Amino acid sequence: MPELRKDPVTDRWVIISEERGKRPVFLTEEISPQKTLICPLCPGNEPMTPHEVFAIRRDGSQPNTPGWTVRVVPNKFPALRIEGDLEKEGIGLYDRMNGIGAHEVIIETPNHNEHLFDMVPEKLSDIFIAFKERCLDLANDKRFRYIMIFKNYGQRAGATIDHSHSQLIALPIVPKNVSEEIRGGLTHYKIKERCIFCDIIAQEREEKVRVVSENEKFLAISPYASRFPFEIWILPKKHESSFTDQPENYPSLAEIFSLILRKYERALNRPPYNFMIHTSPLNTPHIPYYHWHIEIIPMLTRPAGFEWGTGFYINPTPPEEATSFLKEV
């Protein structure tokens, strides 16, 4: 019997329809992204990118030259522009503002053929440090309300450049999905005076069937109302609303993140995936009703008319099965 499950934070329902999974639904073909003759993200090609805004350079090398291990540059084709005023405006029923924001590319490694799957936790930890440094810098710009950090790996997950990178977009508005999480968190907090994510963590550690991994500081679960097969959320076990609050925990985060990626590799053969860091808005960084976390979604199915029309999802893999499979590999 298929099952309808509701995400307790956002009221988003998901159809867990295992029988449907008996069809060959998983996309297996993966065409690798466009090969470029010269990779603009490789060391030596720094002049091909806008000037770097942050880099980890342990060898004391100069900006915009080789020697970096992680390098952050503005996106050459930004979705939003850094210069200008918002100029909010109403046009009849409609609202608009200028597309002000920052759009940056975090080049995760100087090695063109290395991906997050290949990296030791120490390297992942450096990437988290780069995220944090950019967040702290951009938070000084009072036009911005939110910073969304995300990664597209594999063409089917939206990657257009092969060289390993993630992206950051600073926005003058709080994203809809985060607002919904905050609204759900606040509703729960008003009744219980507890963080709903903390309560989820407690219930998951009790029930155990959706805990894929746990270390000193973090919990990795396949969420109860997973939208996608093998969806994983990584949450700090202690309440923390902002990703940038406890950088001393990044090594622990990197350890569990790396473990999940290795499990994906074994179980799903380097699937295309997206990850998104959900953190508190810039103007309310420390709140008792929001809990930052990373959502990782392998792109094994394709959202289609039903998902676009309803905002609900059909997921052929129950998270309990995904968990038991990922725990074994």
Added chain:
Amino acid sequence: MPELRKDPVTDRWVIISEERGKRPVFLTEEISPQKTLICPLCPGNEPMTPHEVFAIRRDGSQPNTPGWTVRVVPNKFPALRIEGDLEKEGIGLYDRMNGIGAHEVIIETPNHNEHLFDMVPEKLSDIFIAFKERCLDLANDKRFRYIMIFKNYGQRAGATIDHSHSQLIALPIVPKNVSEEIRGGLTHYKIKERCIFCDIIAQEREEKVRVVSENEKFLAISPYASRFPFEIWILPKKHESSFTDQPENYPSLAEIFSLILRKYERALNRPPYNFMIHTSPLNTPHIPYYHWHIEIIPMLTRPAGFEWGTGFYINPTPPEEATSFLKEV
């Protein structure tokens, strides 16, 4: 300068980022869906599908035999099951219920190689009649709150079967996206005592720059905060909350729908696309603050980490440009 635009009904923001469109963002490759040796939706193969629940048979032929022009059957791999009780249940923080619902396939033509692009309006009108008949029948089942009708055309839009078909899912809950539209519509109605969609129609007919086509009964617009390049909404010009209310208008709907598809074909070479019919919930079919419409989204770009994380969209094609392009072809 890119622009941020807010959908007036749902508060969903979209980044209209034209400069970004200068990159080769449009997906052009399209692998055709899996070829099956025997198509289960072709005439003569009726025994391969579950028993039909509706068909248009002008030749007086028997059910589950050839002779039909449109045929509706339960999905052989349903996401939801028709038999059983909801058995709503709380498990700690979580809510679940049995996956009760209907999942049907509307076979739009007996001709394996004919697609909606090829059909005269009269044939499209018959498909709308099939939608309506199934909606009216399923509305008698008091377990259901909503019927979502949608189509996936082309592999990239989620189609897995080549033979032209659309789908219908009856749900025991109102979809999140529809609830948000209703909430937005109600907020507007409480202040203005007018339907927000009627107001949008009035503003669009005044401004003209996003009206792709208009006939006696319907308006086709590229919405102000289009999520996708060449997104089109078709709305009845006179207030109507339910798709099933005025079947006498289906010929007019079919005419404008067919025109839009022919424009897509000319402009975008039979793009993969989804369409979704947004109509009022079954328990509130006639409401002054909701206005049914069809949303058509060509799948020329790929939602990725930013869209999954934020619930916002980046659209490289301003709807005014899409409109002027589609009007010309």
